[in-house]
Amino acid sequence: MTTAQTPAPAVVGIGADGWEGLADAARGTLLDADVLIGGARQLDLLPPECTGERVAWPSPLRPAVPGLLAAHAGRRIAVLASGDPMFYGIGRALTEELGPGAVRVLPHPSSVSHACARLGWPLEDVEVVTLVGRPAARLAAALHDGRRLLVLSADSTTPDEVAALLRDRGFGPSRMRVLEQLGGARERTTTPATAEDWPPHPPGDPLNIVAVECRRAPDALRLGAVPGLPDAAYEHDGQLTKRHIRAATLGALAPAPGELLWDVGGGSGSIAVEWMRAHPACRAITVERDPARAERITRNAERLGVPGLQVVTGAAPEALAGLPRPDAVFVGGGLTTPGLLAACWDALPDAGRMVANTVTLESEALLADAHRRHGGELVRLAVAHAVPVGGFTGWRQAMPVTQWAVEKTVEPSAGADI
Template sequence: MTSDHAAPSPAVTVVGIGADGWAGLTDAARATLRGAEVVIGGPRQLALLPVECPGERIAWPSPLRPAVPGLLAAYTGRAVAVLASGDPMFYGIGRALTEVLGPGAVHVTPHPSSVSYACARLGWPLEDVEVVTVVGRPVARVAAVLHDGRRLLVLSADAETPGEVAALLRDRGFGPSRIRVLERLGASEERTTEPVRADDWPPERPPGDPLNIVAVECGRAPGTPHIGAVPGLPDDAYEHDGQLTKRHVRAATLGALAPAPGELLWDVGGGSGSIAVEWLRTHPACRALTVERDPERAARIARNAERLGVPGLRVVTGAAPAALAGLPRPDAVFVGGGLTAPGLLAACWDALPAGGRLVANTVTLESEALLADAYRRHGGELVRLAVAHAVPVGAFTGWRQAMPVTQWAVRKSADPFETPAATAGADR
């Protein structure tokens, strides 16, 4: 079907530019920049433009993201171009612009990203490489993707990042990992360092160029605990005071919670934070917050999250249900403690949207009675999890039974008239 009306012109054209500057742009990209009345970008990108681009040059303020709507509004009606490093839609300004203006108002002209250049220089298949950005984010995020034999590319914040990555690798038991630093990719002065083990990274090594990417070939040191990619990490991966959902029960709990990319978890009664930590580790887009009334445990949760590569875990210090007020609406809730607090279970249930999941664990008869009543009213699935470990019994071996855990798992119905019988045993 055709229309008599032409599609509106984009409000902003975003041009990706590499370290090779003006020489690396296509003719179409150059024409866009020559014709722009206003060019917005970082100081480094703006400095790459020749004098033949007469438009007014505006540097992004800091912090950048909150300033985007107002800055664009100030130049409404003028031909605006935005300069971005490499591919603007790969950890770039393109995302913020399309979220503010809508994709129809933004035209993007990409340039090869630093990741594409790095893989080309290293001979690494792009699809087999894990990419982590630490631009404006903690270097601790790298810890979540450390697996023996894997290849990582770390998008650096500045010249200090390579040394920080090396220190993290040593601290997490990956000192044998080989590091290379690729600087100013695509420019005539491009440089790739010789590989060096993280253990051998000299503390006095002078910083290189701030425009760099760090390539890591992961190697785990002998004796370093194996931390897998699925829920059920070893209990000794966590710092705790005994308040820890144990490994086998934790794996079953995460299976019932069923994390999906982009979803938000409330971990109520966080203890050591293990459920929230492993929810976040399932996918980089997962989000979580944990509510813990004890300040010492709350601090311990934050340390566990940082250690295991998910420093974005939000820790709320306070007693539930009062501490739940004003929190963003969750997609799933786990209640690992405090079930007998008046109104807690009801508050968690009311916070869930239709289709949201709730999982609650307990080892006490009092809390078990609450879960049995909730199961009767809302349906779902009520199970008892029992784990026994083989232990020495004199010269022989026997079983030591851990305290059984009662678990209630339920999906909130979208149908207000759905009965508990209809939801019992339903897929979550």
């Protein structure tokens, strides 16, 4: 706990312009600090007048935070951050560790603000994707024709990774620029080029941001921003919740930012993938007993921009043991497995949602009984496609899907058995 004699740890944002770009309050904080913690590049920006002990962050950084703070307890600590400490910066880790009232944050313009100023892009119209410590595949979820993206680079190789991903995902016509050392004396912006014409060149400055103006190739599959992606977007062996049923299922599951989904009986992973595509903060775990399908789910998740999807290979309900508690559960297969539906129901918190789909009479009977016990909605979804019939056109009916959707309400005197 901070005392009157020891001020709260300070987090000072610093840009590529270094000491010269800092406001008086930030300079005073750094001059008064007993301990200066930051990356080696950031510490090198400070003048000799900053006499505090200089401590470089170890790698990995996040686990080291509690130990470093404890090691220097009782001393005036100043932590250096690139740009705005609360925008993908160390400010988040410190406030989560100590509490927002126990950290003093002195922000600096972020690289994103500098980039928008140079490009003439309104900041509120730009989507930011960070690839610092994250796989490049996550960029795929943000690719929509006409969108402007700013990609926070991990190092000097990131621009080439971005160009390769754009080409692979059907966005080769997208225009790219790399902005280096923004705000500093060595600031530089590359000549615009499309991803398909991105020139091979020696790596540039590791401190860079990639600006992308998204353009979809005419023959590329169109992937929208709402559930119900084309079935052709998925690699599958027939075990796939089809497009129209998938859209209705995600509507019933109602994903919200930060929520966790269990997708039980993942098949091709389409429900979990589109749950995560609904918002960058959405999380999902899919449970699939077949190893080949589990590997296929991983490939689909990476291809469609949600490489963070956790795939558990195993049979439910046993494979559900030890998983973090979900906000919602989708059961797409295995409903007749003894104890499966009850295990999923028991795992849900109050106000958690469950959606289960089936095409068999045996599983339909289970859902009808669950609906009788716990309420919710029991619906039958039917889809027909127009197909040639001789020289004419007729309807071909797909197998109807019975869907049970319910929000759990915990009754104090009621049991949880299904």
